[in-house]
Amino acid sequence: MKSYLKKSLVLILFGFILHILFISYFHVGMLWVFDRETGANDSVNTVLLHTDTATSDTRGLKRPSSDVMYSICTYDVKYKPLIITTPIPDSYWSISFYSKNTDNYVTLNDLDIENKYLKVYLVGINSQPKKVSNGTVVVSPSDTGYILIRMFVGNGENLQQLKDFQESLSCIEYNDI
């Protein structure tokens, strides 16, 4: 009887550990699907994609917003920082930084940016640049991750202007290190 109880407790313990592992790494599987559908693995340290507002054909991300235009950069700052530049519109705009486990560790919006022009140095723990000028430094807690830019389309009157802002986005490696 004792042996049966002991075995049951061990099985429950292992089951609980497996459950915790599944929950802990569930996002890895979802990111794998996202990377595969967007081609993120082949487009590191560059602009991965710009989107129009989401439609019923939009896949890859669940519950997309149809009131926002997105731009996505993927990054790897293990050896070199990334420099992100773009002019920003007068309407709501934000840039959000996500570590490789999808944590949103920094968000800047249009009210945080002076002169309507964004210049961010995204650095890794071991890839700090010698000098930076006229920009904001953001430290990524992981070597890899994602950058998501959101632009509110409002009543849709300035869609073309917002697309022009999208096209001006640059995510490139910073070589002065």
Added chain:
Amino acid sequence: MIIIRKYIIYALLIIGIAVAFTYLSVPIYKNIVFVKNDIWSSVPSLGDPKRSIYTRAYVATYGLFALSKPESVYFSADHDISEDSLDGSLCYILSGNDIQSASVSPRWWSLTVYDDDGYLVESSEKQYSYNSENIIYNSTGNFEVYLADRPTGNIQNWIKTPTDGLFSVVLRVYQPGEEFFSNLKRVDLPIIEKVDC
């Protein structure tokens, strides 16, 4: 052979127990973490790096790249004020006060309808949502949105719902301010009620 079979049975039992824990954890998680406000439920800071592994898994399931406080808060409703699931074969009116004119003043907000799989509902009008700038307010400054699979002549704001199956509505509120975040349970949000089609 008998030993291998024994270990296979143990492995299957462990997987079964893990599935049971996962299945049981969903309602427990929702009861503990979700903030309820009438028909709406919300997790206050979905993208926060200090979130639990359960919140991270929840976000991965329903949105992947969520924002955190103070940038945005997301509310989700999958039932009406009678606590019945939102059903695409029925018709509803979502009505509320202008969220921006309340005591709190978010930067902007939007209401979006999703099908049971979390995707936008196919619509020839491509009107999947309304936001604080494109919604049509009535003379008192409030708004109504008709949620059904076909429009009605009475209400100008219409979002198509799936012809069959369940659906949900997500309310996004951007830069709502600290007061809004500290009153998530009490802040004045729209209601959804069934109407005759």
